[in-house]
Amino acid sequence: MFVDEITIKVKGGDGGPGALSFHREKYLPKGGPDGGDGGKGGDVYVVGDENLETLNFYHSKKKLVAESGSQGQGNRKSGRDGADLYIRVPLGTCVYNADTGKFLGEILSPSDKLLVAKGGKGGRGNSNFLSNRYRAPQVAEKGEPGEEVRITLVLKSITDVAIIGLPNSGKSTLLSLLTNAKPKIAEYPFTTTEPVFGVFDTGLRLVRLVEIPAIIEGSHRGSGLGNKFLKHAERARVLLLLFEKEEDLDIIKTELSLYNDNLLKKDIITFHKDDIYSESRLETLKDRITDIFDSLKLSVPLSLEEERLSIEMEPLSIEKIGETFYVSSKDLAKDLRRIDFTQRDHHLLLNPLIKRYGLLDALRRNGAKEGDRVIIEGIPFVMLEGRIKYEF
Numbered sequence: 001m002f003v004d005e006i007t008i009k010v011k012g013g014d015g016g017p018g019a020l021s022f023h024r025e026k027y028l029p030k031g032g033p034d035g036g037d038g039g040k041g042g043d044v045y046v047v048g049d050e051n052l053e054t055l056n057f058y059h060s061k062k063k064l065v066a067e068s069g070s071q072g073q074g075n076r077k078s079g080r081d082g083a084d085l086y087i088r089v090p091l092g093t094c095v096y097n098a099d100t101g102k103f104l105g106e107i108l109s110p111s112d113k114l115l116v117a118k119g120g121k122g123g124r125g126n127s128n129f130l131s132n133r134y135r136a137p138q139v140a141e142k143g144e145p146g147e148e149v150r151i152t153l154v155l156k157s158i159t160d161v162a163i164i165g166l167p168n169s170g171k172s173t174l175l176s177l178l179t180n181a182k183p184k185i186a187e188y189p190f191t192t193t194e195p196v197f198g199v200f201d202t203g204l205r206l207v208r209l210v211e212i213p214a215i216i217e218g219s220h221r222g223s224g225l226g227n228k229f230l231k232h233a234e235r236a237r238v239l240l241l242l243f244e245k246e247e248d249l250d251i252i253k254t255e256l257s258l259y260n261d262n263l264l265k266k267d268i269i270t271f272h273k274d275d276i277y278s279e280s281r282l283e284t285l286k287d288r289i290t291d292i293f294d295s296l297k298l299s300v301p302l303s304l305e306e307e308r309l310s311i312e313m314e315p316l317s318i319e320k321i322g323e324t325f326y327v328s329s330k331d332l333a334k335d336l337r338r339i340d341f342t343q344r345d346h347h348l349l350l351n352p353l354i355k356r357y358g359l360l361d362a363l364r365r366n367g368a369k370e371g372d373r374v375i376i377e378g379i380p381f382v383m384l385e386g387r388i389k390y391e392f
């Protein structure tokens with residue numbers, strides 16, 4: 001079984017209800033309202049797991065629900081938040097809304113995390129509703145239900161080279177000669193019925209190869225095994241087309257373009273079935289693959305992860321007015337708002353933020369030095385050696 005496409009229902013946890021309660025103490029007969037808020041329901045996320053290769057785990061799952069928030073308590077005690085639910089998927093998984101078809105995002109690295117269903121807010125407890133008019137409010141808010149969504153997960157495996165050919169064209173044989181994979185090799189057609197992955201070592205890097213189950217004339221109409229496995233070729237850089245007769249290549253290329261025109265824009269290597277059994281031809285092929293992937297090393301300075309991170313983080317904008325440096329960043333401002341600067345040990349929260357945003361380096365690049373005044377989104381700081389100190 002190789003599940004690479006699945007639709008499941010997911011639901012965020014419900015918010016817990018707020019409490020309706022009044023303060024009770026022995027000699028205080030008329031205590032005020034003290035009902036706490038309900039906890040928030042857990043969110044549902046899709047996250048990457050580099051150790052997974054398929055979506056098989058979700059095959060038998062119909063609905064996945066995050067934990068609900070618990071009820072608020074008397075004494076203004078809030079309910080506990082429900083735990084978030086993580087749907088772990090192999091890298092390369094695309095996520096769609098199953099009802100609208102809308103593309104929600106894709107998981108390409110283990111740090112990718114996609115929110116698919118929000119947990120509901122907790123209800124407000126009656127202590128929130130105290131006013132001069134209502135000294136003893138008999139009201140508490142219910143929790144908000146968690147969001148419910150049907151999502152479709154489609155795995156488009158992350159590979160470098162896709163081996164494509166008609167039945168019995170030697171795909172499995174070639175994969176077994178180039179990589180550590182041990183696919184079944186046999187005389188009959190359609191021996192390979194699901195994608196098989198293997199790794200080829202150039203000496204500098206690992207190249208991931210995949211054997212796509214055989215393509216035949218009419219695959220796009222569902223003949224043979226159909227063309228659905230071509231999605232595992234979509235992210236490949238190189239297509240390795242195996243053939244016996246020149247006409248085979250025409251059939252393959254026609255089927256590729258009927259699946260997705262962009263496939264033919266990739267680097268294409270054609271290789272004759274008989275050459276698989278020629279040691280020198282095989283060596284030439286290995287050299288060609290090595291050349292393609294080792295040269296990439298020079299042109300790709302950022303890892304995928306760094307690149308994505310730098311896109312996602314809004315850049316800091318720094319402006320010097322007089323002797324003061326003004327920093328603005330919506331993201332940083334939001335994080336700073338969670339800190340109470342009157343607390344003695346607030347630096348335990350502040351310092352990691354400064355580091356995460358690379359604030360010291362950014363300030364230095366803009367000419368700031370120790371002792372300079374820095375205002376971040378309206379909050380005053382002084383730059384010191386290796387840190388930034390809150391100073392009102």
Ligand SMILES: Nc1nc2c(ncn2[C@@H]2O[C@H](COP(=O)(O)OP(=O)(O)OP(=O)(O)O)[C@@H](O)[C@H]2O)c(=O)[nH]1
Nearest residue numbers: 167168169170171172173185186189190191192214
């Ligand atoms: N010319 C030649 N053919 C061979 C040799 N060894 C095996 N074969 C044949 O090459 C074919 C290769 O089979 P596979 O590697 O399983 O082919 P495949 O493309 O993976 O086939 P499917 O998975 O069924 O689509 C078989 O028909 C074998 O009989 C050999 O030494 N020389």
Ligand SMILES: [Mg+2]
Nearest residue numbers: 171172191192
């Ligand atoms: Mg095979």
